[in-house]
Amino acid sequence: MRALQFWILLLGSLFVSGLLIKQIFLERTLDQTRRDVVDCQETASSGQSWQRAWQQLAADIYQVGPQDPAFIEALKKESIAVHEKSSEGTNSAPVTPPSAPPVSSKTPVAPLHPATP
Numbered sequence: 001m002r003a004l005q006f007w008i009l010l011l012g013s014l015f016v017s018g019l020l021i022k023q024i025f026l027e028r029t030l031d032q033t034r035r036d037v038v039d040c041q042e043t044a045s046s047g048q049s050w051q052r053a054w055q056q057l058a059a060d061i062y063q064v065g066p067q068d069p070a071f072i073e074a075l076k077k078e079s080i081a082v083h084e085k086s087s088e089g090t091n092s093a094p095v096t097p098p099s100a101p102p103v104s105s106k107t108p109v110a111p112l113h114p115a116t117p
Helices: 001-046 049-068 067-079
Strands: none
Touching: 001 067, 049 067
């Protein structure tokens, strides 16, 4: 084997080894990204159930809160403003602002910046 052949084979094998190592690292990065995407999809799919649960909890607290003086004192201790409810809204949950979409809405939200031609 000549010296030129030796160096060509050595450099070629180093290049292939480098590509193999790069492939391993890229594969690990891709696998981590896939796991992150799956985690995000699971979080997004469970969002509706959590939203309903939090809304129900807020409605229950809103209805029971003014009747419990210890609860009102605990809120005041944490510097949370407590407002007495008016006579027109007794035993009802807070009203959703008109700009907010309904909870059961399945329609997609319009993009913030419409595409311009």
